[in-house]
Amino acid sequence: AQSVTQLGSHVSVSEGALVLLRCNYSSSVPPYLFWYVQYPNQGLQLLLKYTSAATLVKGINGFEAEFKKSETSFHLTKPSAHMSDAAEYFCAVREDTGGFKTIFGAGTRLFVKA
Amino acid sequence: DTEVTQTPKHLVMGMTNKKSLKCEQHMGHRAMYWYKQKAKKPPELMFVYSYEKLSINESVPSRFSPECPNSSLLNLHLHALQPEDSALYLCASSQGRGGSSYNEQFFGPGTRLTVL
Numbered sequence: 001a002q003s004v005t006q007l008g009s010h011v012s013v014s015e016g017a018l019v020l021l022r023c024n025y026s027s028s029v030p031p032y033l034f035w036y037v038q039y040p041n042q043g044l045q046l047l048l049k050y051t052s053a054a055t056l057v058k059g060i061n062g063f064e065a066e067f068k069k070s071e072t073s074f075h076l077t078k079p080s081a082h083m084s085d086a087a088e089y090f091c092a093v094r095e096d097t098g099g100f101k102t103i104f105g106a107g108t109r110l111f112v113k114a
Numbered sequence: 115d116t117e118v119t120q121t122p123k124h125l126v127m128g129m130t131n132k133k134s135l136k137c138e139q140h141m142g143h144r145a146m147y148w149y150k151q152k153a154k155k156p157p158e159l160m161f162v163y164s165y166e167k168l169s170i171n172e173s174v175p176s177r178f179s180p181e182c183p184n185s186s187l188l189n190l191h192l193h194a195l196q197p198e199d200s201a202l203y204l205c206a207s208s209q210g211r212g213g214s215s216y217n218e219q220f221f222g223p224g225t226r227l228t229v230l
Binding site: 034036041042043044048049082092100101102104105106107 | 118120145147152155156157159164169170202203206218219220221222223224226228
């Protein structure tokens with residue numbers, strides 16, 4: 001079964017600093033990977049997805065993620081944090097059988113300090 | 115229109131009440147989903163409809179009853195709920211068949227349910 005592990009339930013950065021949110025996947029086949037963001041009391045919004053076309057994926061709001069097969073990782077980064085980036089971030093993998101199920105990581109809460 | 119709408123935003127109900135949650139999308143998506151999300155946890159899949167047919171039921175108690183009247187609408191009927199069912203209920207949709215794994219899900223804002 002596929003799974004994703006997010007390292008760190010909380011990450012705190014200063015405004016303007018680099019954001020790095022870690023995600024490792026477990027899959028025996030090429031995975032379908034996603035990053036979603038959830039602001040308080042809202043639904044999830046797609047930040048970016050890995051489609052195998054390129055290992056470096058650019059998303060919305062200045063975020064990007066790099067797929068590294070050798071490290072089974074899909075870490076999310078942003079060069080300069082903004083206060084509005086404070087939210088919950090979920091790494092997710094689409095199950096490779098049938099494709100209906102998306103397996104979410106436990107989530108990482110990002111705090112941004114002024 | 116790339117929006118999934120959910121009504122109501124908030125719902126408070128007693129354990130003997132019957133209520134319904136509604137979800138609507140006009141993106142032409144043919145897969146629709148119900149998720150339950152407890153505080154500080156990731157969403158948990160409850161049901162999946164593909165082409166208006168129930169494809170997945172994740173062993174959800176029968177007090178939750180989904181319905182897909184047409185390709186744009188998804189309902190979740192609630193009856194005799196327990197306080198532990200209090201959560202954020204999220205609806206989502208995705209393009210084409212659910213089996214197209216690159217297709218991301220579009221989520222609604224959720225219904226915050228409180229069971230007294």
